Amino acid sequence: MDAEPPSDLEARPETRLETGPFTVTRTVRWGDCDPAGIIYTPRVLDYAMEILESWYREVVGVPWLTLNREMSMGAPTVRVELDFLGAPVPDQDLVLDLVVEDLGRSSITFLVTGRDRAGKAYFRAKLISCFVSRPAFKPIAIPQEFRDRIQAYRSDCDMRRGEDG
Amino acid sequence: MDAEPPSDLEARPETRLETGPFTVTRTVRWGDCDPAGIIYTPRVLDYAMEILESWYREVVGVPWLTLNREMSMGAPTVRVELDFLGAPVPDQDLVLDLVVEDLGRSSITFLVTGRDRAGKAYFRAKLISCFVSRPAFKPIAIPQEFRDRIQAYRSDCDMRRGEDG
Amino acid sequence: MDAEPPSDLEARPETRLETGPFTVTRTVRWGDCDPAGIIYTPRVLDYAMEILESWYREVVGVPWLTLNREMSMGAPTVRVELDFLGAPVPDQDLVLDLVVEDLGRSSITFLVTGRDRAGKAYFRAKLISCFVSRPAFKPIAIPQEFRDRIQAYRSDCDMRRGEDG
Amino acid sequence: MDAEPPSDLEARPETRLETGPFTVTRTVRWGDCDPAGIIYTPRVLDYAMEILESWYREVVGVPWLTLNREMSMGAPTVRVELDFLGAPVPDQDLVLDLVVEDLGRSSITFLVTGRDRAGKAYFRAKLISCFVSRPAFKPIAIPQEFRDRIQAYRSDCDMRRGEDG
Numbered sequence: 001m002d003a004e005p006p007s008d009l010e011a012r013p014e015t016r017l018e019t020g021p022f023t024v025t026r027t028v029r030w031g032d033c034d035p036a037g038i039i040y041t042p043r044v045l046d047y048a049m050e051i052l053e054s055w056y057r058e059v060v061g062v063p064w065l066t067l068n069r070e071m072s073m074g075a076p077t078v079r080v081e082l083d084f085l086g087a088p089v090p091d092q093d094l095v096l097d098l099v100v101e102d103l104g105r106s107s108i109t110f111l112v113t114g115r116d117r118a119g120k121a122y123f124r125a126k127l128i129s130c131f132v133s134r135p136a137f138k139p140i141a142i143p144q145e146f147r148d149r150i151q152a153y154r155s156d157c158d159m160r161r162g163e164d165g
Numbered sequence: 166m167d168a169e170p171p172s173d174l175e176a177r178p179e180t181r182l183e184t185g186p187f188t189v190t191r192t193v194r195w196g197d198c199d200p201a202g203i204i205y206t207p208r209v210l211d212y213a214m215e216i217l218e219s220w221y222r223e224v225v226g227v228p229w230l231t232l233n234r235e236m237s238m239g240a241p242t243v244r245v246e247l248d249f250l251g252a253p254v255p256d257q258d259l260v261l262d263l264v265v266e267d268l269g270r271s272s273i274t275f276l277v278t279g280r281d282r283a284g285k286a287y288f289r290a291k292l293i294s295c296f297v298s299r300p301a302f303k304p305i306a307i308p309q310e311f312r313d314r315i316q317a318y319r320s321d322c323d324m325r326r327g328e329d330g
Numbered sequence: 331m332d333a334e335p336p337s338d339l340e341a342r343p344e345t346r347l348e349t350g351p352f353t354v355t356r357t358v359r360w361g362d363c364d365p366a367g368i369i370y371t372p373r374v375l376d377y378a379m380e381i382l383e384s385w386y387r388e389v390v391g392v393p394w395l396t397l398n399r400e401m402s403m404g405a406p407t408v409r410v411e412l413d414f415l416g417a418p419v420p421d422q423d424l425v426l427d428l429v430v431e432d433l434g435r436s437s438i439t440f441l442v443t444g445r446d447r448a449g450k451a452y453f454r455a456k457l458i459s460c461f462v463s464r465p466a467f468k469p470i471a472i473p474q475e476f477r478d479r480i481q482a483y484r485s486d487c488d489m490r491r492g493e494d495g
Numbered sequence: 496m497d498a499e500p501p502s503d504l505e506a507r508p509e510t511r512l513e514t515g516p517f518t519v520t521r522t523v524r525w526g527d528c529d530p531a532g533i534i535y536t537p538r539v540l541d542y543a544m545e546i547l548e549s550w551y552r553e554v555v556g557v558p559w560l561t562l563n564r565e566m567s568m569g570a571p572t573v574r575v576e577l578d579f580l581g582a583p584v585p586d587q588d589l590v591l592d593l594v595v596e597d598l599g600r601s602s603i604t605f606l607v608t609g610r611d612r613a614g615k616a617y618f619r620a621k622l623i624s625c626f627v628s629r630p631a632f633k634p635i636a637i638p639q640e641f642r643d644r645i646q647a648y649r650s651d652c653d654m655r656r657g658e659d660g
Binding site for chain 3: 192194195196202211214215218219222228229230234254255256
């Protein structure tokens with residue numbers, strides 16, 4: 001085990017196009033699937049939460065650990081809606097993207113869509129985060145610095161959508 | 166390891182009162198919680214799916230494996246709504262109950278509520294199952310035998326509710 | 331959803347016989363199993379960690395949250411060995427028991443065995459916990475109060491084993 | 496949600512150097528960590544199983560689903576040893592690599608190591624897979640086609656190791 005560590009590994013699988021939604025590509029795992037051979041329902045929420053976590057870190061610039069431990073805040077999910085449009089199977093690649101649907105004083109509404117590489121949608125997840133102070137767990141205004149980045153992100157997504165139109 | 170296996174273990178923690186909703190009590194696990202010290206969002210859907218699985222087995226009388234392997238059917242979850250009303254922490258007991266809100270030709274709408282032992286609600290989950298044939302994955306009518314048991318279950322729940330009123 | 335909360339639910343499924351190992355009975359979940367229809371390997375370690383967590387809370391008297399947050403300690407697992415002797419399937423009940431194999435200055439060696447109700451072993455897990463201070467994460471002596479309870483537990487297990495012999 | 500699917504996403508995060516071990520880089524998830532703020536023990540086995548799954552698909556050329564459904568075989572894990580050398584935290588990148596330590600008639604012994612980008616080891620996992628027929632679940636000889644690829648893989652790893660020396 002004294003081999004030198006690989007040095008030329010590529011970056012994280014999350015990518016962000018210049019203008020357009022934040023996306024993550026992942027392969028459906030054997031262990032994410034159940035004896036029916038399709039993804040076990042709660043794993044879809046795991047996938048949606050994982051792109052949300054990555055988006056906070058990569059787009060808003062705040063890892064949840066920093067938000068929690070250094071800023072005494074949190075952004076817990078207060079509501080989830082999931083629609084299952086197809087049944088992903090092991091080894092299948094899913095391309096997830098995240099759009100901000102609404103930005104309130106304390107809360108953010110996200111829409112995460114999971115598609116195969118041909119663009120067919122397999123699930124849609126609506127997630128609502130609410131910023132809270134810790135440990136009081138009371139809603140607070142989203143810090144302005146974050147709000148600015150989220151608005152810039154929405155503009156980028158809108159531009160892309162306009163270009164597509 | 167040649168100790169004889171314990172022989173007097175109690176039954177499953179699921180209980181069903183004579184009349185009233187099916188309930189499961191469980192302790193929130195350390196590993197279900199995140200670095201903020203509260204339950205990680207997707208684990209709530211795991212809990213809700215687990216009581217749903219138990220309900221199919223104990224009340225409808227059909228384990229999902231039997232449904233799948235012997236009857237060439239499935240009852241995948243096609244829609245989920247979750248509302249988080251509180252943040253459960255490790256070692257906390259949650260009492261989950263399951264009510265059938267609606268019974269259609271192919272689909273069943275469930276409401277699962279998770280409360281502490283004092284009755285305070287921590288989450289509500291609406292889950293919609295749809296009966297499908299396998300492997301075609303096409304909606305089918307819920308088998309009559311199951312429908313009868315589900316209707317009897319609803320009556321039991323309603324009676325209890327009436328008594329409470 | 332204004333039904334009164336069930337009031338007569340039984341206690342946790344963990345039991346401890348007067349003399350004999352701590353045991354937990356659990357049903358293998360659909361979502362714990364993979365497309366081969368058997369338990370997905372890492373879930374066995376989840377099961378073993380869950381009885382370990384319960385044992386700390388119920389036998390040693392210290393929930394991991396208390397150990398962590400109030401005592402600034404931890405008892406992370408530093409080594410695991412798992413042997414898979416059979417392949418559990420959904421709906422199968424597993425009876426897990428936990429024996430303390432060795433008690434060192436800082437570390438405890440556990441043997442968790444998972445059997446069906448007939449006594450057939452499906453897996454064995456050896457787990458080594460090491461008490462550490464937090465946040466330094468340096469090994470420390472197991473607090474005497476805990477050591478006393480662990481030794482009493484070992485005596486109880488030995489007595490039972492002696493009676494069986 | 497009618498935006499065209501992203502078309503320029505990069506490939507899977509698994510890479511294989513020309514000569515050298517198969518590696519996967521992944522970020523430790525918030526949801527993989529516990530209230531102590533470090534990775535929850537069983538998640539390390541999830542990580543190890545995930546690189547094993549990828550290796551079978553990418554190096555041996557057989558996804559587990561194909562092995563199971565089309566070839567009526569399986570390669571269940573029969574033994575696991577895990578050593579925890581450090582405590583990964585959320586957002587930390589781990590570089591996992593997989594080496595074949597031993598190749599028997601039916602079984603393969605793997606060593607998976609998880610390191611940070613600087614090369615510091617956080618865990619080592621020894622995993623033993625055993626090829627079995629399905630549904631009999633009896634050990635069988637590893638198919639020659641797979642054995643050839645595994646031996647080629649071992650040669651590649653050895654060459655790299657030799658070059659490093």
